[in-house]
Amino acid sequence: MSSAMRMVNHSKVLSEASLLVRHLRLTTGLDIVESPPISSGRDDQLTSWTNLKPSNTRVYMIIGGNFRKDVNQYVPPKYIVSIKVGITYGKVQLDLYRGGNRLATSYRHECQPGIDNPQPDNFTCEHNFSVSDWEPFQHQDRIQFTAEVTNGGQLLFVNYDKMMQVEKYNLTGVTKRSNFNIVFDYQGPVHCRELVSNCSNEPLIVPDVTNTSFVHVSWCGWQDTVSGISKYQIEVFQLIPNGDKTQLIHGNKVPGSPGPLDSSISEANISLSNVGVYAVVLIAFDRTGNRKSSRRILIFDNISDVETTKDPSKVASASRETNYSWITEPRKFVRVEWKNRFSNKLDEENGWLNSVEKLYEIPSILDDNEGERQIERKKNVQGLSLFLSLSCIDDLNLTT
Incomplete structure (x- = not known):
C-alpha cells in the first residue's frame, strides 16, 4: 500500500x-x-x-x-x-x-x-x-x-x-x-365552541348550586395548533355587590386555587370556606404565554333556608267576610296569594341572584350563559326563584 x-x-x-x-x-x-x-x-x-x-x-x-x-x-x-x-x-x-x-x-x-x-x-x-x-x-x-x-x-x-x-x-x-x-405565536388557545357551532364539549363544567364546600370541576375541548397548550390555571373569586348593589363584581381571589396544571389534566377540585356566590375561572395558556379564559358562576350555600314572615298566605277568591276561609260562589279557578310570605334573607340581602359583571378577557361564548345560575340576573322575589304549589280536594276525609 x-x-x-x-x-x-x-x-x-x-x-x-x-x-x-x-x-x-x-x-x-x-x-x-x-x-x-x-x-x-x-x-x-x-x-x-x-x-x-x-x-x-x-x-x-x-x-x-x-x-x-x-x-x-x-x-x-x-x-x-x-x-x-x-x-x-x-x-x-x-x-x-x-x-x-x-x-x-x-x-x-x-x-x-x-x-x-x-x-x-x-x-x-x-x-x-x-x-x-x-x-x-x-x-x-x-x-x-x-x-x-x-x-x-x-x-x-x-x-x-x-x-x-x-x-x-x-x-x-x-x-x-x-x-x-x-x-x-400571537394567538391564544381556542375552544371548539369558538370554531364550530355544533361543539358539544364544555369549556368548563361547574355545578350551579352546591351545599358542599368540596367542588369538582372539569373541562374539555381546548386546543392550540401553533405552540400547543402548556398548562391550565384555575382562579376562584368571591362575588360581591357593586356600589349600588345592583350587580355582582369580582372580589378577592380565593386562596389555594389549583394550578398550574399540566396540559394533560382536565379536572380538579376546589375548596370553599364561606357561603356565597363565586366565579370559577379556567385559564388555558399556550407555550408563549398567550391565554384564553372561561367562567362559570357557582352558589355555595349550606346554611340558608326559606323563611316565613308575619304576612299570611290567603285564598284571595274566598270571601273577605269569612276572613278568606270560605268560598261562597261557584268558581272554576281558585286564586291563592302569598305576597311577602316567604324569603331567603341570605340570597336577598347579598344579591346572590343579581347579574354578574362581564369581563373583557372572557369571550361571551365562553362565559356562563347556561344553567340555573348564569351571569344574567336570576328572576326572584325576596331571594326565591321558584315556587311550587299543590292542590287537593278533601271530601268526607277522602283526599283526591
Whole structure:
C-alpha cells in the first residue's frame, strides 16, 4: 500500500467533530428570547415560541466546536512527521419562513480558520445580526437558525516512494449541522365552541348550586395548533355587590386555587370556606404565554333556608267576610296569594341572584350563559326563584 493511500485511511480516523450552539439570543429592547444549548447529536429540530412583537430586533449567536477527544489518544505511525487537526470552518445563518415560504433575505456569518490553521479546541464563531427589515413579524413566522462546523487539517509525512521526501497531505473533514427555530405565536388557545357551532364539549363544567364546600370541576375541548397548550390555571373569586348593589363584581381571589396544571389534566377540585356566590375561572395558556379564559358562576350555600314572615298566605277568591276561609260562589279557578310570605334573607340581602359583571378577557361564548345560575340576573322575589304549589280536594276525609 502506498503512503498516499495510507494517508486517506488516517484521514477517516481523524475526521470527527462536535458542534454545540452555545448561545442564541433574540433581543428587542428589554425583551429577550433565548435558546437552550443545542448539540449536533440531536436529530430533531428544537423549537421555541414567543409572542413578542419586536422592533429593531437583533440576534446574537455564538457556536462552538471541538475535535473529538479520542483523536488526542491517536498514536501516528513513524512515517507521519506532524499532524494539525481541528475545526477549519464555521457558519451561522438566519432564515425567515413566512406562510411556509423562505424569504429571499438571509443573514450569514462565516468563520474560516482554514486547513493551515485548524482550531483543535474551543473553536468559537459568533456574530450580532440586525434583522429589523423582517419586521413587523407576523403570526406563525418562523426564524430558522442554522449552525455549522467543518473539521479537517493537514499532516506532514515521509514519502518513501520519493526518496524520503516530506510532503503535506490535506485531511478532508466532516460537517456537523444543528438547527433551531423560533416561532412567533400571537394567538391564544381556542375552544371548539369558538370554531364550530355544533361543539358539544364544555369549556368548563361547574355545578350551579352546591351545599358542599368540596367542588369538582372539569373541562374539555381546548386546543392550540401553533405552540400547543402548556398548562391550565384555575382562579376562584368571591362575588360581591357593586356600589349600588345592583350587580355582582369580582372580589378577592380565593386562596389555594389549583394550578398550574399540566396540559394533560382536565379536572380538579376546589375548596370553599364561606357561603356565597363565586366565579370559577379556567385559564388555558399556550407555550408563549398567550391565554384564553372561561367562567362559570357557582352558589355555595349550606346554611340558608326559606323563611316565613308575619304576612299570611290567603285564598284571595274566598270571601273577605269569612276572613278568606270560605268560598261562597261557584268558581272554576281558585286564586291563592302569598305576597311577602316567604324569603331567603341570605340570597336577598347579598344579591346572590343579581347579574354578574362581564369581563373583557372572557369571550361571551365562553362565559356562563347556561344553567340555573348564569351571569344574567336570576328572576326572584325576596331571594326565591321558584315556587311550587299543590292542590287537593278533601271530601268526607277522602283526599283526591
